[in-house]
Amino acid sequence: MISFAPSLDPAVATENLSLILSPRMRSELFHDHIQRLGDMFDAFVRACPPPWPAPGLALTPEIHFQSELWLPLALIGPAFRRLYRHVLTWPPVLSSTPFASSLSWAGIISLFPPDSGWPVNPALLLERLLDDRRLRLEFVCWSFMPRRFYGNGSNRYPGQTEFIRHWLRERRQRGGELRCLDAACGDGGASYALLRLMLEQGWPTESLRVEGWTLDPLEVWSAAHARFPLDPLRQSAFREALAPLFEQDCHGRLHFRAVDLEEIPAGDERFDLIICNGLLGGPISNHPQSMERIARNLARLLRPHGMLLVADHFHGGWKKSVPVETIQELLGACGLHVIRAGEGIAGVRERSCHACPAVRRE
Numbered sequence: 001m002i003s004f005a006p007s008l009d010p011a012v013a014t015e016n017l018s019l020i021l022s023p024r025m026r027s028e029l030f031h032d033h034i035q036r037l038g039d040m041f042d043a044f045v046r047a048c049p050p051p052w053p054a055p056g057l058a059l060t061p062e063i064h065f066q067s068e069l070w071l072p073l074a075l076i077g078p079a080f081r082r083l084y085r086h087v088l089t090w091p092p093v094l095s096s097t098p099f100a101s102s103l104s105w106a107g108i109i110s111l112f113p114p115d116s117g118w119p120v121n122p123a124l125l126l127e128r129l130l131d132d133r134r135l136r137l138e139f140v141c142w143s144f145m146p147r148r149f150y151g152n153g154s155n156r157y158p159g160q161t162e163f164i165r166h167w168l169r170e171r172r173q174r175g176g177e178l179r180c181l182d183a184a185c186g187d188g189g190a191s192y193a194l195l196r197l198m199l200e201q202g203w204p205t206e207s208l209r210v211e212g213w214t215l216d217p218l219e220v221w222s223a224a225h226a227r228f229p230l231d232p233l234r235q236s237a238f239r240e241a242l243a244p245l246f247e248q249d250c251h252g253r254l255h256f257r258a259v260d261l262e263e264i265p266a267g268d269e270r271f272d273l274i275i276c277n278g279l280l281g282g283p284i285s286n287h288p289q290s291m292e293r294i295a296r297n298l299a300r301l302l303r304p305h306g307m308l309l310v311a312d313h314f315h316g317g318w319k320k321s322v323p324v325e326t327i328q329e330l331l332g333a334c335g336l337h338v339i340r341a342g343e344g345i346a347g348v349r350e351r352s353c354h355a356c357p358a359v360r361r362e
Contacts, residue, residue, distance in 0.1 A: 002090070002217040002258040004224035006251040008239065013225035020089050020217045021137065025130045029086070033079035038123035044070035053109035053120045067106035076105055076122050083129060084143065087136055090217050090258075097143045113142065113230055138229050144218050145187075156190075157277065157311050159342025161197065164273070167307065168201040171272065177207045179269075183261055183276040183298060184284075185212035188223025190275065192242055195254050205250050211271075213259040224256045262290060264297040271301050274308045277344070280330075281322030282312050291322070291330060299334035302349040308336060311344025 004016050048066055051057060077099045084092040094100060102108045109120050116138070119125045129136050155161055171178065178198065182191040191212035198208050212223055222228060226242055228235040245251045261279075276298060279285050285294060298308055310327055328338045328345055336347030 002220050004220055004256050006224050006254050008226060008246060013227055016221055020221055022087055022089060025086060027130045030079065030126060030130060034123045034126055037076060037079060037126065040071055040075065041121045041123055053106040055110060055112040055114045057106065057110045059107060059110055063106050064104040067104035071105040073099065073105060079126055083126065087140055093215065140218060141229050144216055145222065157343045160309060160311050160344055163341045165197060165201060168198060172201060172203060177209065178203060179209045179271045180273040181271045181301065182210065182212045183274055184279040185214045185223060186219060188212050188256060190277065191223065191254060192245060194275065195250065196245060199250060205253060208253045210254045212254065212256040215258065215260055217258040220256045220258045261297060262293045269301060270303040272303055272306050274298050274301060276308065277311045280310055280312065281327050283321065286321035295330050295334050299336055299347065299349065304349060306349045308347040309341055309344060313343050
């Protein structure tokens with residue numbers, strides 16, 4: 001299981017990166033792919049007039065059609081999926097990559113970072129990725145952690161934050177330890193913010209424990225080491241925001257792990273507070289069975305009187321697949337008492353999670 005403690009030490013980040021990225025590539029496994037893709041791209045350049053695929057290109061149906069005619073994804077995709085499987089030391093979630101959602105190779109190229117300088121020729125790009133470890137890191141970060149998945153580090157849910165602040169003040173009166181989980185933590189920004197909020201409410205450092213769980217080990221690495229290889233400005237701002245936690249030696253109360261929320265192994269871990277924002281009901285998890293497995297697994301992790309918070313307004317509009325009423329009913333079916341909590345809802349464990357009472361709303 002991939003599990004990293006926060007550290008801004010470059011040597012530690014490099015050592016941990018070696019656990020999730022293969023140090024060497026077997027170029028001979030890709031020789032046939034490179035030959036075939038190179039021939040395809042040469043034919044494309046000879047036959048097709050500009051505009052050719054480029055980062056930021058405004059795509060038209062004609063460009064997509066022309067790209068698919070000469071550079072079909074059905075032939076390009078397998079080469080890069082093989083690359084992902086060989087680069088990464090864990091089974092990659094291929095549905096997260098642009099190859100799973102793009103209409104054409106031109107569509108993929110249009111998403112390239114404008115200043116990356118990556119070749120638009122798939123054969124040349126593949127060759128460079130096999131030879132250059134730094135470029136491989138940038139490419140897999142781009143593939144599995146696109147910038148659109150994350151915000152700018154600001155507080156996405158101020159109403160929920162205020163709800164948590166009030167809850168922390170009341171909970172502190174009981175004393176004891178406080179264990180919290182940021183489920184589907186992504187880049188870890190909310191995990192660090194939660195720890196900071198707990199300290200601001202007067203909780204002693206030694207009584208706190210925050211876990212950040214996400215499916216992708218690359219996100220675990222990025223969150224633990226505040227590293228964003230494709231976005232140095234964001235990395236610098238993120239590290240500046242985290243500096244007080246590291247200076248006060250509070251970061252040791254936080255830990256990041258790769259966990260599939262649909263298949264959480266049985267164990268003794270229990271939490272007083274679980275936050276699961278931006279997942280249930282959005283584009284990532286909207287199938288009824290998937291949502292039920294996640295909700296029941298998280299509810300099972302709650303201590304008595306523990307609370308599960310769910311919000312996802314940044315999955316609104318056309319991305320909003322499931323109404324909030326459905327999420328309320330789902331938490332209620334897990335034995336949780338459902339209340340409003342800022343921009344989202346909260347489910348409080350008042351009884352066994354195996355009970356299935358009717359949903360109560362306030």
